[in-house]
Amino acid sequence: MASHLRVVGDEDDGRSPDLRLIADAFDPSRLIQARHLSGLTKRAVASSLRVSPAAVGQWETGATSPRPNHLEALAALLDVPVTYLAAGRPYARLEPTSAHFRSLRSTSARERSRAIAFTEQVWELTYALEKxxxxPPVELPGFSAGEVMHENFxxxxxxxxxAIRRQWGLGLGPIPRVVRTLENHGIITTLAPFAGGANPTVDAFSTSQLPRPVIVLTPDRANDVYRHRFTAAHxxxxxxxxxxxxxxxLAQxxxxxxFAAEFLTPKESILPELPSRMDLRALGALGSAxxxxxxxxxxxxxxVGSVSEATYRRAFVRLNSLRKLDLFSPEPxxxxxxxxPLLLRRAFDVACDNGLTMRELSNELHMRPRRIRLLLGATEKPPVLKPLDTAETWK
Structure with missing residues (x-):
């Protein structure tokens, strides 16, 4: 299927919205979202617009609204269409405390806020495409409309x-494609840098508190396909x-x-295949399989107790030394x-084949096309797609 992502420009559609109408419909939550995506503090915004930080704070609490000229400057600073700052379209608020951040201790509050705002936009795009x-329906035990209530799980x-291997019919062998498996069971999975840049301390995170569960994986942490698969399972x-x-x-x-270790390598299946003595070559071949x-x-x-603690530690030292020689190197x-991840891009392509245009979607979401392409995970050279159900090995 031909991609529609490279033939649409980033130009605005030529309309000049009435700034007074936008001011009347100003939505403080949209300003907060756009500011978090930009990574700017309220003080930085205030300095750029030559207003006080207190004024920006009042805009974000809804105590006052920006004047029309301030709205235009805000939109330019935050790189959003001015209509982005108005109410009148679906918005799912996600609290930072409702997402699992794998690297919380090394992730600043500003980076978490940016990641959360990114995820909110992923949901908005998903909502627009799902119309x-x-x-695929969400097949996550206990999940319903942003809540997980377990009774028998x-x-x-x-x-x-x-249990999830049994429910998803995965058997006891290697899982051919972890991310595709998640997508085929209705879990929105993304792999994209937030706000067009890199967040090196945000490893991965997930939330079940949106209308669809979302897993966000970052390319900055995905230079190793094995770690990437483990992170998705985590x-x-x-x-x-x-x-x-x-x-x-830490307990969670x-x-x-x-969970990830058992999901990827069920003890019942992997235990008979583990070498009886420490053998990195054998482990490398087994890991590849x-x-x-x-x-x-x-x-x-x-x-499982097949090696002693001392042997385990020595093996890690040897493995690290070998990696310094570019052996056992990670694969991207x-x-x-x-x-x-493919689900959102494929949904976009199908929608375009049935009449949707990037300009129409851009106008609906009040986002620039380049922003939508980022949310879709578009690349300059998209990977060649294969049928989802024909692989006989995990690769």
Missing amino acids: RVQL PSDPREAAR ELGHLLLHAEVVPGD EREADI WGVSVESLLYRCRE VQGYPGEV
Whole structure:
């Protein structure tokens, strides 16, 4: 299917909105969202517009509204159409405390706010596309309209991993395509830098508190396809196990790791394949077959007691030394199309084949086309798509 993403320009549609009407319909939440996406503080916005920080604070609380000339300057500063700052379209507010951040301790409040605003926009795009294209139904146990209520689903992470494998018909072998599996079960998964730039301390995060569950994976942390797959499985664990988010909770992070290990390498299947003695070459081959890292298998060896703690630690030292020689090097995600999110881009293409244009979508969302392309995860050279159900190995 030909992509529609490279043939549409970023120009505005030529309309000049009445700034007084926009001022009357000003939505403080849209200003907050756009400011968070820009990474700017209220003080920085105030300095640029030559107003006081208190004035910007009053705009964001709704105590006052910006004057028309300030609205125009705000839109230019935040790189949004001026109509973006008005009410009158669907908006799903997501609190920073309602998302699982894998690297919370090293992630600043500003970066978390930017990531949350990005996710809100992903939902808006999904909502607009879902009006035109039927997306896969959400098949996440207990999930309904932004809530997860478990009654009969296991709370133990290993049992939960086995249960979702059974429910999704994944068997006990390697999972060919983790990200595609998530998408095929209705989970919105994205791989894009926030606000057009890199957030090096935001590893990955997820939320079940939007009308569809969302997992956000970052390319800055996806230079290793094995880690990428584990991270996606880790976030699935959060969605299934932790409806009540406890930001920075180490116990929840540990449970999500246990879930991911069992989800990707069921103990029943992987245990007979683990080498009887420490052998990095054998672990490398086994990891390639299962789509997991050597580190993950080393953890498995220690977990099941096939190696001692001292042997485990020595193996990590040797592995790190070998990697400094460019051996056991990570492989980038882009070489594995089944691990690059596709659902939103495919939905956009189908909608375009049925009459949607980028300009129409841009006008509806009040976002610039380049912003929509970012949310869609568009690349200059999209990976070649393959049928979703024909792969016999995880690759």
